Each structure stands twice: as structure tokens, then as C-alpha cells.
Amino acid sequence: xxxxxSIKTNWARTCSCKVSQVRCPKDEExxxxxxxxxxxxxxxLKVVGGGDSYNDIFCPEEGGILLSLKAMD
Numbered sequence: 001x002x003x004x005x006s007i008k009t010n011w012a013r014t015c016s017c018k019v020s021q022v023r024c025p026k027d028e029e030x031x032x033x034x035x036x037x038x039x040x041x042x043x044x045l046k047v048v049g050g051g052d053s054y055n056d057i058f059c060p061e062e063g064g065i066l067l068s069l070k071a072m073d
Contacts, residue, residue, distance in 0.1 A: 017059030022048075024071040031067070038065055 009016040020043065025031045038045040044060035047067045060066065 015059070017064075018062045019060060019066050020063045022066045022068055024068045026071045026073075034065070034067060 023030075023034055025034060035045060037043075044064035045067055046060045046064065047069065
């Protein structure tokens with residue numbers, strides 16, 4: 001997945017989604033704050049793993065937020 005772009009496309013180019021941001025929290029407190037922020041602004045939040053072979057079920061609606069766990073220990 002191209003993590004720094006707002007349009008995410010899987011490697012096979014069979015699925016893509018346009019998100020407002022990709023966040024990479026480092027600890028549980030950052031995850032909690034992100035969930036509260038998403039709720040406050042009415043944005044859908046979805047967790048993404050490696051992103052290499054995902055399908056459209058993981059995509060939030062356009063303008064949603066992807067939560068990457070790559071920075072978590």
C-alpha cells in the first residue's frame with residue numbers, strides 16, 4: 001500500500017479507497033485519542049495491516065481515516 005498517499009490501492013489494483021489521512025499511533029493512548037477524534041468529527045475509522053492484499057471491506061467511506069499499526073511495538 002502506498003501509505004503516504006490519500007488514495008490507497010492494493011498491489012493487484014483491484015481495490016482502492018480515498019481517505020483523509022493515515023495515522024500510525026505508537027501506543028494505546030494515541031489509539032484512544034484517535035478513536036475519540038474520529039467519533040467527534042463523525043469519520044469512519046478502519047485498521048489496516050500491511051495493506052498488500054486487502055479488499056474493499058477494510059476501506060472507510062471517502063474521507064475516512066486509516067489506522068496503521070506499523071508503529072506499534
